[in-house]
Amino acid sequence: MEYEPIIGLEVHAQLLTKSKIFCGCSTAFGEEPNTLTCPVCTGQPGSLPVVNRKAVEFAVKLGLATSCRIAPYSLFARKNYFYPDLPKGYQISMYEFPLALDGFVEIVNQGQKKRIQIIRIHMEEDAGKLKHGETPETSPFSFVDFNRTGIPLVEIVSGPDIQSPQEAGDYLRKIRAILQYLEISTGNMEEGSFRCDANVSVRPKGQKEFGTRTELKNMNSFRYVEKALEYEIKRQIAVLNEGEQVIQETRLWDTNQGITISMRGKEEAHDYRYFPDPDLVPLRIDKTWVEEIRSSLPELPDEKKGRFIRDYGIPEYDAEILTSTKAMAFYYEECVRLFPEPKTISNWMMGDLLRELKRDEKEIDQSLLTPSHLAEMLSMIKEGTISGKIAKDVFEEMYRTGERPGKIVKDKGWVQILDETEIAKAIERVIKASPKQVDDYQQGKDKIFGFFVGEVMKQTKGKANPKLVNDLLKKMLKE
Ligand SMILES: [Zn+2]
Numbered sequence: 001m002e003y004e005p006i007i008g009l010e011v012h013a014q015l016l017t018k019s020k021i022f023c024g025c026s027t028a029f030g031e032e033p034n035t036l037t038c039p040v041c042t043g044q045p046g047s048l049p050v051v052n053r054k055a056v057e058f059a060v061k062l063g064l065a066t067s068c069r070i071a072p073y074s075l076f077a078r079k080n081y082f083y084p085d086l087p088k089g090y091q092i093s094m095y096e097f098p099l100a101l102d103g104f105v106e107i108v109n110q111g112q113k114k115r116i117q118i119i120r121i122h123m124e125e126d127a128g129k130l131k132h133g134e135t136p137e138t139s140p141f142s143f144v145d146f147n148r149t150g151i152p153l154v155e156i157v158s159g160p161d162i163q164s165p166q167e168a169g170d171y172l173r174k175i176r177a178i179l180q181y182l183e184i185s186t187g188n189m190e191e192g193s194f195r196c197d198a199n200v201s202v203r204p205k206g207q208k209e210f211g212t213r214t215e216l217k218n219m220n221s222f223r224y225v226e227k228a229l230e231y232e233i234k235r236q237i238a239v240l241n242e243g244e245q246v247i248q249e250t251r252l253w254d255t256n257q258g259i260t261i262s263m264r265g266k267e268e269a270h271d272y273r274y275f276p277d278p279d280l281v282p283l284r285i286d287k288t289w290v291e292e293i294r295s296s297l298p299e300l301p302d303e304k305k306g307r308f309i310r311d312y313g314i315p316e317y318d319a320e321i322l323t324s325t326k327a328m329a330f331y332y333e334e335c336v337r338l339f340p341e342p343k344t345i346s347n348w349m350m351g352d353l354l355r356e357l358k359r360d361e362k363e364i365d366q367s368l369l370t371p372s373h374l375a376e377m378l379s380m381i382k383e384g385t386i387s388g389k390i391a392k393d394v395f396e397e398m399y400r401t402g403e404r405p406g407k408i409v410k411d412k413g414w415v416q417i418l419d420e421t422e423i424a425k426a427i428e429r430v431i432k433a434s435p436k437q438v439d440d441y442q443q444g445k446d447k448i449f450g451f452f453v454g455e456v457m458k459q460t461k462g463k464a465n466p467k468l469v470n471d472l473l474k475k476m477l478k479e
Pocket of ligand 1: 020023024025036037038039040041042150
């Protein structure tokens with residue numbers, strides 16, 4: 001039987017406010033444990049939460065940027081569960097009345113645009129962090145750091161519209177891009193400021209009803225989300241093919257083993273005993289304020305993509321990738337400003353640069369090779385100082401060391417050979433060494449021409465100007 005997967009994603013993103021969601025404590029990352037706390041965020045009796053206006057503004061921004069309807073009335077609720085990093089014994093979240101509803105984002109899958117529905121966006125507070133003793137022998141204790149407790153989060157719940165791990169990755173990248181463009185979250189998955197849980201089920205192709213789903217947790221990179229989904233889809237199909245049932249449960253992704261492991265039975269909403277938080281008044285969001293926020297929105301990924309296509313004349317495929325992060329779009333525009341040949345730059349970025357970054361699992365803003373490096377190198381090709389072939393080596397060297405292209409070319413002696421006599425000498429050597437190929441060529445086997453170009457390039461260590469090589473070869477092969 002053929003099965004199809006159905007995936008829905010829940011994304012949690014920390015908001016970049018200076019203070020926490022219900023108190024004035026700082027949200028700084030990496031401080032001494034338990035130094036950024038107060039009676040409110042440590043859940044002391046009698047302390048009262050007050051909502052952070054900036055956090056609400058940021059959440060509204062996100063709602064608008066994802067085409068959601070902003071609810072005029074939303075309500076904070078208590079989500080009850082006990083966990084040591086949640087000192088109140090409940091988390092303040094939203095339940096029946098979330099902040100934003102019914103939006104969507106667009107992804108491009110194999111050239112096809114697809115809308116992924118956003119069911120709701122709500123606000124909540126983050127929990128603290130547990131640190132377990134390295135081993136039971138060295139430390140039998142677990143430690144808790146409440147610095148993170150009370151950092152504002154938005155939870156973005158997608159519809160069950162995602163049909164492959166690849167689409168899940170595309171969706172997450174789009175959400176992250178929107179957060180970054182809005183400057184309301186770092187979107188950093190490794191630091192935990194951007195987290196994702198996935199609901200996944202499979203069903204026989206053509207069936208309307210959903211299969212039993214499992215929830216996947218603990219995937220702290222985009223790659224792991226895709227891998228965990230791939231694994232889990234295969235696992236569920238295998239279970240069904242055995243004639244067994246998929247059990248509704250929460251499963252953890254195990255990075256080392258590359259598998260998902262059963263953690264616990266899945267909670268239902270009623271397990272949390274949600275009820276409106278009596279310490280917080282309902283959130284009434286004024287229409288004028290919403291419109292004010294709307295008019296302050298920056299250029300978003302899809303708008304920027306449209307502008308790149310229009311203004312720079314690059315294909316949609318390129319524009320989609322180049323606007324996929326704010327840093328990448330900035331990098332691209334900076335390059336074009338310095339060297340106004342948009343398609344050439346796009347080719348180098350999408351080919352060489354992204355390949356290197358992907359291999360090193362780096363983001364573009366960590367690259368030693370800056371827009372000015374790339375622009376300088378492209379100018380050197382244009383002026384004929386280096387050949388396009390040598391440029392590949394220069395590129396790698398710049399990427400590795402951050403050295404300027406001019407210095408690299410000078411140090412390595414990679415300056416292009418423009419001297420016709422020198423090139424002609426190399427051609428003579430090649431002709432002498434390949435009598436059979438010369439014969440074939442002269443009999444009309446034009447295809448073999450590339451062979452001669454390659455040989456001459458070998459002779460000149462890739463430094464010969466390709467146009468001169470071509471022209472001279474054509475002339476000399478006829479003689
Ligand atoms: Zn506090």
